[in-house]
Amino acid sequence: MKYPYEVTVTxxxxxxxxxxxxxxVASEQYYMSVDPNNHVLAESTFTGEHLPWLEGKTIPQAWTRTWGRGRxxxxxxxxxxxxxxxxxxxRLCTQGFAWAARQDA
Incomplete structure (x- = not known):
């Protein structure tokens, strides 16, 4: 489902x-279970307007983690x-890709 929602940089x-x-943004607002070892960079909170059972639930929208020596x-x-x-x-994507590749944005 595509609808507008806020993304908060945390x-x-x-x-x-x-x-x-x-x-x-006006997109799919994903909800998922995530590893507690992920470092959350941004999140969104469901209003319940479209998915009432998720009202007030905050979900990561951008995160990082390491995997062995990788990012x-x-x-x-x-x-x-x-x-x-x-x-x-x-900016978020450009800097995220550069960070993962260990390059300057």
Whole structure:
């Protein structure tokens, strides 16, 4: 289901979120179980308008973790071209990919 929702940056001190402000997207608002070892960078809270049983539940939207010597960056945002054209989404993704590749953004 595609509808507007807010994404809140929860770790503003991470290199991936540097300069990224909270933003609004119109996309699928994913809900999932995640590993508690993931480092959450951004999250969203369900309003219950479309999925009443999830009202008030906060779900990670972007996170990192290490895997052996590797780095993993995940973002649930970006299923719609309009969302990817949002400057904060673009910055989040660009910096996330660079962080995972151990390169400067």
């Amino acid at each position: 770790d503003t001190g991470h290199p991936i979120t540097a300069g990224v402000k909270d933003f609004r 993993v960056f995940y973002s649930a945002v970006g299923h719609d071209l309009d969302d990817l054209q949002n400057p904060d989404v673009t």
